[in-house]
Amino acid sequence: MTKAVRYDEFGGIDVLRIDDIDRPVPGHGQVLVRVKTAGINPSESVIRTGALSDMFPSTFPSGQGSDLAGIVAEVGPGVGGYAPGDEVIGFSETRSAQAELVVVDAQNLTPKPANMPWEVAGSLYVVGVTAWGVVQAVEPKPGETVVVSGAAGGVGSLAVQLLRDSGVTVIGLAGEANHEWLRGHGVIPVAYVDGVADRIRAAAPDGVDAFIDTFGDGYVDLALALGVPLDRIDTIADYAAAAKYGVKTDGGAEAGPGGVVLARMAGLIAAGRLELPIAKVYPLAQIREAYTELERRHTHGKIVLAI
CATH class of the missing domain: 3.90.180.10 (Medium-chain alcohol dehydrogenases, catalytic domain)
Incomplete structure (x- = not known):
């Protein structure tokens, strides 16, 4: 037994x-x-x-x-x-x-x-393959600015690192307790409190190019208010908003064969290029x-x- x-x-x-x-x-x-x-x-x-x-x-x-x-x-x-x-x-x-x-x-x-x-x-596996999938979904390009909600969570903490590894400026939405970790990984932290849109605009004076939502609770609406195009918004937490507006919901299934992506993520962690808190x-x-x-x-x- x-x-x-x-x-x-x-x-x-x-x-x-x-x-x-x-x-x-x-x-x-x-x-x-x-x-x-x-x-x-x-x-x-x-x-x-x-x-x-x-x-x-x-x-x-x-x-x-x-x-x-x-x-x-x-x-x-x-x-x-x-x-x-x-x-x-x-x-x-x-x-x-x-x-x-x-x-x-x-x-x-x-x-x-x-x-x-x-x-x-x-x-x-789950956070690694999902993080890979959400990053690929928004098609980041070096020099762009991408916002990630839930930036210190399981998926978010890997997604922000993958984005930084690809030459992207990352704004991470997270509680104050996690701001030091985000700064230490090259991410601009912004708190989950009133006025978040204005603080994001201040941190990204040239605008936001893409938005990854791992938390839900209104962040698709925030991305739209920031002027992010529909095809560069990806949520894995607010399927009602995705259906309403037509934004992406790509995650693990779209990342590629699970075993292949898992091996890739394991290699990045073993090489010290990613950290899974x-x-x-x-x-x-x-x-x-x-x-x-x-x-x-x-x-x-x-x-x-x-x-």
Whole structure:
């Protein structure tokens, strides 16, 4: 038997529990990974409530989570390139990463760089692939100015660094507590308070060329008020505004094959060109506490489960 996060019905944090389940068996082209760390993401909270059941249908009992890093425990038939004992980063397409043992398609794995901490490796996939996707969506060019909302969160903190790496001036919207980190990464911080549009204009006297919204709550409207063209606004948090105005909603799916982008992002982190901030690490048994912290929406970086 092995432990895994499960829930039997849509609902809040209180539906989550840790179950003992049968040991998974890898099939053709699959790898069984003994998970060391698994990231958690806001989308998982929304899926768990049932609000996205049309896009992400569930069967119960349902598992949870995509991000993972661990050690190969067993390989299935037809798998080449991996062997028991290999350290890997990957993702579960069956929302089952928050568990001690997880079956993963081999194509969804990449070797873990030796210098990458486990908590970073286990929380990289969703935010890494999404950050890559949102940056590509707004087509930044050297010398332009791009605004990012939620600039110190999981996706935002990587997106601002990718933008800076491409020669863009970045204005990051974030709470005051995160301004020092943003400045240290070459980002112009602007606080989430009244008058934000005027402060952005003051920081970008030549105008704003593109806007990435990772937070929601009116930032598409702000981008339009700043004069950003529709085709250079991308939101992954306000789908109602996207439908209303016709702005982009590109994220992970548009970034390219997940395993390929994951390997690219892992390489950038291993080379020291990107940093993935870690807000807090919780043991698997504290799954409810971890999501309580996540849903406050004020953390800098990622919340991770140590398994």
